[in-house]
Amino acid sequence: MLLGAASSGRAQVNRRDIPIATQPQQRFNSGQDIQPIFEGWSLNDDGSFNFLFGYLNRNYAERPHVPVGESNFFSPGEPDRGQPAYFYPRTNRYQFEVRVPADFPRDGELIWEVTRLGSTQRAYGWLQAEWEIDVNTITSNGRTQFGRSVEELYGNVAPSVTVEASHQSVTVGQPVTLMARMRDDELPTALPERDEDEPRPRRRDPTLVPPDDAPDIPDNIPQYSKPTPTRNHMSVLWVVYRGPSDAEFEPAGYQEWEDGMEGDGWTSGTFETTVTFSEPGTYTLRAFASDAMLISKANVTVTVTE
Secondary structure, eight states, rough: OOOSSSTTTTTOOOGGGGGGGGGGGGGEEOOOOEEEEEEEEEOOOOOOOOEEEEEEEESSSOOBBBBSSSEEEEESOOOOOSSOBBSHHHHHHHHEEEHEEEHOOOOOOOOEEETTTTTTEEEEEOOOOGGGGHHHHHHHHTTOSOOOOOOHHHOOOEEEEEEEEESSSTTTTOOEEEEEEEEESSOOOOOOOOTSSSSSOSSOOOOOOOTTTOOOOOOOOOOOOOOOOOOOEEEEEEEEEEEEOOOEEEEEEEEEETSSSBBOSSSSEEEEEEEEEESSSSEEEEEEEEESSEEEEEEEEEEOOO
């Protein structure tokens, strides 16, 4: 069962107010906070480091907007490190990287702090040896390797992507055309196509099988399903990265390269998407561009007026 906020004031629901025996079963539709996540660090060729971050939006439906500023900032140093300000439900891993210099202190910390509904949560980035990660870690956790070999993974180069919008300033309801142009090496190689009608094998039989005459369980609360890239060909996903509200993308989800589109779908591809806004504000839109294994990112900003 999904629950909304505890009161009309949308106060943060305190776990202490929920019986311990039922806490693992509680799912909240809205009214919860944002937990920043430090995913790990990687070493760059020039000796600098990338700190990778994601987040957990504890809501199952609500998408909070927490503008970069006093409630969404990094410290020490520059408070804006390219972090998101619009948060999709549940766990969203490897959303952005922060480059720190080669002389970043081994005992130093880079802290991302997000406050919502009076609840402050932090992620601490540091150079602890056990937190070093690479593309194998990222693709394994993101499930984007699709069974390909580690040798192919390490030989693959992430795609390059450039983006543009047909208009930088529009009014509410006015469509904007987004273009994403990708270039890539010849990796990864194609995998056999799946028969979508063929049932997927189970890892194990279910422990509870309802009787044949059992009624269907109603599900009247829509839940967010995180899009995943395609296992073959290039694909592009557009999201609201910063902005006061959601936007309508057409097509939604990852758009796979298809015959008839510009490019060959493996070393080049051009993707066209339409976006429409229902609320005024300044929006940063992010494209996640996948080569069917590795993902690159690019942003475009659109200002929306009444």
